Amino acid sequence: MVAPHRARRAGCRELPQIMRTRVLLNWVTRLGLPVLNKPIAKGIGLSLPIVGAIAAMFAPINAAAADKAIYYWISHGSPTDPVWTYFLQGAEQWAKDTGNDVRTSFHSGDVPSHQEAVRAAISAKARGIVTSTPDPGSLTKVIAEAHAAGIPVIIMNTEDKTSGRDAYVGGDNVAIGHRWAQYLVDHNFVKKGDFVWMPVEVPGATYQTLETQGIDQVFKPAGITYEITEAKLDQAEIISRMSDYLTANKAKIKAIIGLGDLVTGSIKRVFDQVHVKAGEIPVVGWGNSLDTAQEVLDGYVNAAMWQDPQATSYLALSLASMTASGIPPGFDVSVGTLYEKDKAGTYLKIMQGSGHK
Numbered sequence: 008m009v010a011p012h013r014a015r016r017a018g019c020r021e022l023p024q025i026m027r028t029r030v031l032l033n034w035v036t037r038l039g040l041p042v043l044n045k046p047i048a049k050g051i052g053l054s055l056p057i058v059g060a061i062a063a064m065f066a067p068i069n070a071a072a073a074d075k076a077i078y079y080w081i082s083h084g085s086p087t088d089p090v091w092t093y094f095l096q097g098a099e100q101w102a103k104d105t106g107n108d109v110r111t112s113f114h115s116g117d118v119p120s121h122q123e124a125v126r127a128a129i130s131a132k133a134r135g136i137v138t139s140t141p142d143p144g145s146l147t148k149v150i151a152e153a154h155a156a157g158i159p160v161i162i163m164n165t166e167d168k169t170s171g172r173d174a175y176v177g178g179d180n181v182a183i184g185h186r187w188a189q190y191l192v193d194h195n196f197v198k199k200g201d202f203v204w205m206p207v208e209v210p211g212a213t214y215q216t217l218e219t220q221g222i223d224q225v226f227k228p229a230g231i232t233y234e235i236t237e238a239k240l241d242q243a244e245i246i247s248r249m250s251d252y253l254t255a256n257k258a259k260i261k262a263i264i265g266l267g268d269l270v271t272g273s274i275k276r277v278f279d280q281v282h283v284k285a286g287e288i289p290v291v292g293w294g295n296s297l298d299t300a301q302e303v304l305d306g307y308v309n310a311a312m313w314q315d316p317q318a319t320s321y322l323a324l325s326l327a328s329m330t331a332s333g334i335p336p337g338f339d340v341s342v343g344t345l346y347e348k349d350k351a352g353t354y355l356k357i358m359q360g361s362g363h364k
Contacts, residue, residue, distance in 0.1 A: 076135075076331075077108045078324055079128035083121055083141035083165070083212075085240045086113040090268040090295040090316060093358065094164065097320030098137070107134075109324065115240060116209050118145045125149040129156050135327025137320065139164040140213045146170050159330035163323040164314070165213040174336040176323040178314050178343035180214055184221025186345060187291045190310055191262050192225060196289040199230035202259045206238045206249055207266035215266050222264065238270050245269055249277045257281065265292025265299075265308075272298035275307045294346060297358050303351040313354050315342040 080098040084091040095111060102109035110128075114121040118141050128136045129152055136153055140146055140162055150160045150171045162172040166180065191197045203226070207215045215235070226233060236252055238245040249270065253260070265271030271292030278285065285306040294300060294311020302308040319342055326336050346354060 075106060075108050076328075077110065077128075077131055077133045078102075078327060079124070079131070079133045079136045079138075080109050080111045080320065080324065081121060081124045081128070081136065081138040082111070082113045083116055083139045084113055085115045087242070088240065088269055089272070089297065090293070093295060093316035094320045097317035098324060100317065101321045101324045105328070107328075114141065116141055116212065118142055122146065122149050125153060125160075129153055129158060132156075133158055134331045135324070136160045137163055137323040137327055140167040140170065141165075142211065143167055143213050143216060144169065159327050161323045161327045161330070163319050166217065167213060173330050174326050175339040176319050176326065176342070177340075178312070179341055180217035181221040181224075183312055183343060184218035185224050186221070187218075187264050187310075187312070188222040188225035188231075190291055190345070191264075191289060192229060192231075194289070194309070196309075197229075197231050197262050201231050201261040203231060203233040203262045203264060204252070204256065204260045205233050205235045205264045205266050206245075206252070206270040207235055208238050208240050208245070208269050209267075210235055210237050218266050233264075235266070238267075238273075240269065242269065242273065245273050246276050246280065249273060250280045253277060253281045253283065257283070260288060262289045263292070265290065268293040268295050268299065271308065271311065272296040272302070274299075275302050275305065278307060294351075294354065295358075297355065300351050300355040300358060303346065303348055304355070306348070310345050310347050311351075313344045313346055315344075318342065 082091055082094065084094075091113065098109050098111055101107075110131075112124050114124065121138075121141050122145070125136060125138065125146065126149060136158055138146065138160065144167065146167065147170045153160050154171065159173045160171075162170065162175045162177070164177045166175050166177060168175075191203070197203060205219075205222070209215065219235070222233070236248070238248050263274070265274065271290070271294065274290055275285075275298070278287075290308045291310045292299070292308065292312070293314070294303065294308070295314050295316055299308055299311050303311050322340050326340070330336060
């Protein structure tokens with residue numbers, strides 16, 4: 008005979024075991040696992056195979072979540088800039104191919120916002136950071152903070168050699184500026200005493216500063232002058248500002264260098280608005296947009312620079328991953344091809360998504 012108080016204690020001990028068994032059976036049913044047609048014995052012993060089955064079902068999910076590393080991809084560009092959509096595509100493809108979590112953001116030249124994005128990556132314990140440079144020296148401090156946290160930083164698109172970055176993937180903007188200016192001189196489009204107009208979205212930005220250094224190497228010794236004008240980042244405002252300047256200064260402009268993709272991609276619309284014929288004023292500049300590739304085909308732009316935007320992002324993230332794995336890059340990756348009308352169709356197809364089948 009069991010004493011009543013001892014029976015109550017035994018019941019209290021058995022109740023949680025019964026409840027656990029019922030919960031496990033409920034999961035078996037929800038997961039579609041086979042149910043045993045035998046009585047469930049008291050205790051938890053007979054439920055262990057079920058626990059193992061459930062653990063096996065969830066283990067791959069938990070492992071996959073744990074293995075998904077976080078990377079940050081940070082752009083100084085505008086989300087409305089069609090060129091940056093190609094850079095973004097490269098980052099998205101890399102995330103898809105590797106299964107990693109790539110967190111992307113655009114900052115439209117806002118330096119404090121860009122810096123905070125890097126700090127957010129540090130707080131998130133990112134495995135690697137890929138970023139463009141809004142202004143020279145603007146990321147030096149936050150790159151040092153990332154390194155102190157053991158996070159590699161790869162710069163893409165706009166170089167800053169003194170920033171402390173681990174590697175750079177992109178064009179040499181000084182060399183690109185030199186090439187544009189030399190192209191105009193070599194093709195006898197400009198000579199001593201001539202004036203060149205150089206519109207840009209953001210004067211003082213890293214890309215403009217470096218490109219101008221290369222242009223100066225050619226134009227200053229040749230006695231060619233130029234003016235840099237601000238066009239902003241909104242497409243409608245760009246066309247309005249460029250049209251106004253061209254209307255007022257058309258007579259003295261011998262050539263145009265588009266220092267950014269948005270301004271170069273606006274040439275046709277500006278020329279049409281001001282009634283300038285295709286080819287009337289020689290134009291060189293960036294060529295990472297459908298608009299510019301078509302302008303080259305139609306004769307509005309003589310030569311344009313392709314920067315391999317998708318490949319730039321893909322390679323930069325790959326270098327970040329490699330560096331995080333303990334293999335430091337002892338090199339940079341240089342990209343860029345100047346194309347004319349005969350090759351414009353190739354790059355047009357790439358940007359249309361039909362570069363490969």
